[in-house]
Amino acid sequence: MDIIMECKNVDYSYPLTTEPAIKHLNLQIERGKFYGVIGENGSGKTTLCALLRGFAPSFYKGEVKGEVLVEGKNINEYGGELSQKIGFVFQNPFTQISGVKDTVFEEVAYGLENFGVPVEEIERRVIEVMKMTNIESLAEKNPFELSGGQMQRVALASVIVLEPDILIIDEPTSQLDPEGTESVFAIIKAMKDKQKTIILVEHKIDLIAEYADDVLVLKDGELIAVGDKNEILTDITLMEKGVALPQVVLLAVKLQKAGLPLTKIPVTEKQAIEMIGQAMKEKRG
Numbered sequence: 001m002d003i004i005m006e007c008k009n010v011d012y013s014y015p016l017t018t019e020p021a022i023k024h025l026n027l028q029i030e031r032g033k034f035y036g037v038i039g040e041n042g043s044g045k046t047t048l049c050a051l052l053r054g055f056a057p058s059f060y061k062g063e064v065k066g067e068v069l070v071e072g073k074n075i076n077e078y079g080g081e082l083s084q085k086i087g088f089v090f091q092n093p094f095t096q097i098s099g100v101k102d103t104v105f106e107e108v109a110y111g112l113e114n115f116g117v118p119v120e121e122i123e124r125r126v127i128e129v130m131k132m133t134n135i136e137s138l139a140e141k142n143p144f145e146l147s148g149g150q151m152q153r154v155a156l157a158s159v160i161v162l163e164p165d166i167l168i169i170d171e172p173t174s175q176l177d178p179e180g181t182e183s184v185f186a187i188i189k190a191m192k193d194k195q196k197t198i199i200l201v202e203h204k205i206d207l208i209a210e211y212a213d214d215v216l217v218l219k220d221g222e223l224i225a226v227g228d229k230n231e232i233l234t235d236i237t238l239m240e241k242g243v244a245l246p247q248v249v250l251l252a253v254k255l256q257k258a259g260l261p262l263t264k265i266p267v268t269e270k271q272a273i274e275m276i277g278q279a280m281k282e283k284r285g
Contacts, residue, residue, distance in 0.1 A: 004166060004197050005029035005052060010066035012047065012056055021047040023221045025066070031165070032195040036202060036212035036229065040242030043218040045201045046091075049170045052199060053088045054078070070166075084115070087159035091171040096155035097143045104146075105130070105139040108157045115162075125161050133157040133187050149180025156187050166197045173204060185211065209233055209246045209267040217243055234265040248272040259283075 010025040022044050029035065029052075037045050050056040054075045057064050068075040070085060078085070090096050101107040105126060112122045130136045133153045138146060143154055152172055159167065169188065173181040185207060192198060192211065202208050208215060208229070215232040217225040219241050225232055232238070234249055252265045252272065262279045266272040 001028075002031040003028050004031040004071060006067075006069045006072075007051070008067045008069070010051065010064065010068060012051055012062060012064050014047075014056075014060060014062045017062075019221075021221050022051060025051075025223055027216070027223060027226065029166075029197060029199065031197055033213045034192050034198040034200070034211060035214050035216055036200055036208035037216045037218065038202075038205060038208060038243060039218035042220075043242075044221040045218055046170055047221070048216075048218065049088070049168050049199070049201060053086055053168050054082050055088075083111070083164070084162055085164055086166045086168060087162060087164035089156055089159055089167070089169040089172055091174055093148065093151040093155040096158065097151065099144075102142060103140050104135060104143055104154055107143045107154060108135075108161055111158060111162050125163075129157045129161040132190055133160070134183065147180070149176050149183055152176060152180065152184055153187065156184065160187075160191065164196075167191055167199070169198065169200045171201050171203060173202065173207075181207070203244070205233070205244045206246050206248075206268075209248075217241075219243075230264075230267055233267045252276070255279075 006029070007025045007027040010022060011020045012022040013020045037048060039045055047056065050060060051068055056062060070078065075082065098107060098110050101110055108129060109122050109126045112125060130139060133156055135150065135153050135157060138150060138154070143151065146154065172184050176184065188198065188200065189211060200212070212229050214227060215229045216223060217232060217238060224241065225235065225238065233245055236253060239245060246267050248266050248269055252262055255276065256262050260279050261282050262275060264275060266275045
């Protein structure tokens with residue numbers, strides 16, 4: 001097992017609060033895996049992202065107990081080089097856009113400029129990333145004149161161009177329509193195919209079921225479940241704790257109760273078609 005990030009007995013409290021926002025967190029993140037983070041509102045998902053990115057307590061202040069390690073080294077020891085290891089995509093793309101560049105091309109290149117990357121290398125990497133994120137046609141547009149979906153793709157491109165090993169993404173589709181959501185997840189899938197380590201907070205549970213390898217479940221600041229998506233997302237008891245489950249899981253459970261001989265509960269539409277079809281054949285004999 002290749003552990004790229006680890007949390008050891010971590011508690012985190014925001015300034016002027018009496019209760020920790022994250023409690024007793026022990027977590028190992030494997031290199032190259034895609035983790036979906038779920039839980040009801042206020043469960044600590046965004047705070048977890050802040051901890052794993054090093055924003056808490058460096059930006060949000062407050063108090064941390066325990067250790068957050070990146071490749072075996074305390075996250076606080078990295079300094080500015082951390083942004084080359086960990087890319088962070090905010091929920092609201094307006095937060096990601098620098099505001100100091102007039103074109104999308106310049107915006108995507110901005111981080112590389114700050115790291116002193118040679119001009120030829122910047123141009124090559126920006127063009128490559130713009131192709132991958134399908135924003136080539138936006139190259140000369142002002143970043144603040146784009147639609148929400150376009151702006152989110154630019155935000156993703158500005159992070160991906162730095163070639164971090166780890167991507168932490170906090171609800172990137174919360175303000176997007178289905179078309180915008182699909183375009184963003186196409187980019188995330190491309191990163192998964194490149195074996196990047198991805199930690200994604202997302203309320204659209206069917207997308208977590210489709211793309212994630214493992215699922216982390218938070219409630220009241222505590223990690224209450226972690227494991228393979230097929231195990232976690234079929235645990236009906238999680239609904240009692242405010243956790244949404246995929247629609248196909250709920251359908252399969254109802255069919256099981258109605259007498260359909262399902263040996264496993266599907267979590268994706270593709271799995272459902274295969275498993276339910278097979279169970280119906282068996283029932284017909």
